[in-house]
Every structure is written in C-alpha cells, then in structure tokens.
Amino acid sequence: MTTGTLDQIVARVGAMPPLPDTVFRLVNVVSDPESSLQQVVEVIRYDQVLTTEVLRVCNSAYFGLPRTVESIDGAVRLLGTVKIFQLAMSVHARAMLASPLEGYGLPAGALWIHSAGVAVGAQLLARPMQLTQLGLLFTAGLLHDVGKTVLSEFVSEAYTEVVRRVVEDHTSFCEAEQEILGFTHPEVGARLAESWNLPESIVNCIRYHHAPDEPAVPDPLVDAVHLADTISLLLGIGLGDDGLAYRADPAVMERHGLSETDLQTIGVDVIGELRAVQELFAKQ
Secondary structure, eight states: OOOOOHHHHHHHHHTSOOOOHHHHHHHHHHHOTTOOHHHHHHHHHTOHHHHHHHHHHHTSTTTOOSSOOOSHHHHHHHHOHHHHHHHHHHHHHHHHHOSOBGGGTBOTTHHHHHHHHHHHHHHHHTTTTTOOOHHHHHHHHHHTTTHHHHHHHHSGGGHHHHHHHHHHHOOOHHHHHHHHHSSOHHHHHHHHHHHTTOOHHHHHHHHHTTOTTOSSSOOHHHHHHHHHHHHHHHTTTTOOGGGTTOOOOHHHHHHTTOOHHHHHHHHHHHHHHHHHHHHHTTTO
16 A cells, blocks of 8 residues: 655655635734735735635525625625634635545535534634634634645545554554554644645644644644634544544643533534534625
C-alpha cells in the first residue's frame, strides 16, 4: 500500500492553490487588535466576485430585509460587520471544502457543513470561555480540518486500515493516522496554513484541535476549536469515519469550568445556527 511520506505530502501542499488574497487580508484584519471594523468592509469592497456573492446572500429570503441591499456598506449597516465577515469567509471556505472526501467517508458538502458547525460552535463558546477574538475563532473553526482535503486525495488507499483500527482497536482516528501514515490531518493542515502565511494562532488551532494539551502553554483558542469540533462530531454534523469514539478532553473542560450540560446547551444553539447557514447557501 502506497501512502507517501510527509515530505511528499508537504510537496503536495506546496502545489495547492494559494489562499485567495481577500481571505488572507480579512484574516490579517481580524487578527490585528489595532484594526477597525471598517477595514473589513474595505477588503471586501474591492473583491467583485465576493461582493456579488455576499450581496446575493444578504438579499436572500432568509434575511427578509425591508429593501434591496445594493452595497457592502449597506449590508454592514443592516447586518453588522461581524455577520458580513462571517459570510465572506464562508463563501470562500465553502468553495474549498465542498468536494467529497472518500478517504474520510465524507460525501460532497459534508466537510463544509461540519466546518461551518465548528466555526459557529467556536464563536458560541467565546462567551462562557471569556474570549474576545470572534473573527479568529470563526476562521480557525472553518479551516480546522483543511488537512483532510489534501490527505483524502493523496493517501486514500490507507484509510481502510485506519478505519479498521478505529473500529476494532478503539483507538482515536488521529492515533490511527499516525500509526499507519506517520502523520495526521491536523499536521498536514497546519503545514498548509503555514504555506498560506496565516497567523500562528490559527495554525495552532489547526495543528492541535485534536490534541489541546500538546502546546507548552494551554491555548484557549485551541481549546475552543477542540470543544466546538467535539460538539459537532457528537451531534453528527458532517460525521465521517473519524467521528467514531471521539470525546472532549477532560482537562480542557476543567480548565474552563465547563460541563457536559454546557456543551449540550451550546450544541442546541449550533444546530439552530447551522440550519440558517444551510438555508443561506441552499441555492448555490
């Protein structure tokens, strides 16, 4: 069985299309505490395709706005900058994550809806975890599983054995990936994020979302993405083969004073938000 080495995988990562310039600029804006909300508008304004799509979504029946929105400025006035940022990031992420991933048992659109669920969940966790970086949490949630888009295509032959170990040996999916492949989808995703020059905070969320206790110093952003991923998997949102036997890290729960009931409550809100997301993009 040929799976490739990590160097070969990294070479494949290097051949991936670069992150759209608009997304890179948006991430930099929300990562900079000195930036203003108006800068988000300025970034979107000069991307004609993105502007068109955001306005299409804003004018959909879901929002039911009293008048047609004809500009990004108008959209921000009616919906707020945070919502417009979410829509802009979601448009690009959906294009990147919508393909089927046979290696992970994910049909077309499943990775996208799971990633959207994690993005929503990470933001909802911000209040009980006392976090303020909503844009970073949303972006990290959207991109946390981006490594799967590389691995599913490159090493799909190996996944029968990976899944067998998860089912029969009751190991985690990442542990099985490491044993069979010598690397994991979080590491490949982190390499891809680094190649895109994304902020270290987002790279760390991608790299450690299945291992939140690996960083030398606990990272609350990583913790939030880890818990949001757990919530989405346990709810069956975009559930693939790697959703088997997955649980939240008890140390993370203890760090933030969260209970299973807290996660269940947030899960209910995630489902509601996700239905809205699916409705927004249903006609694409």
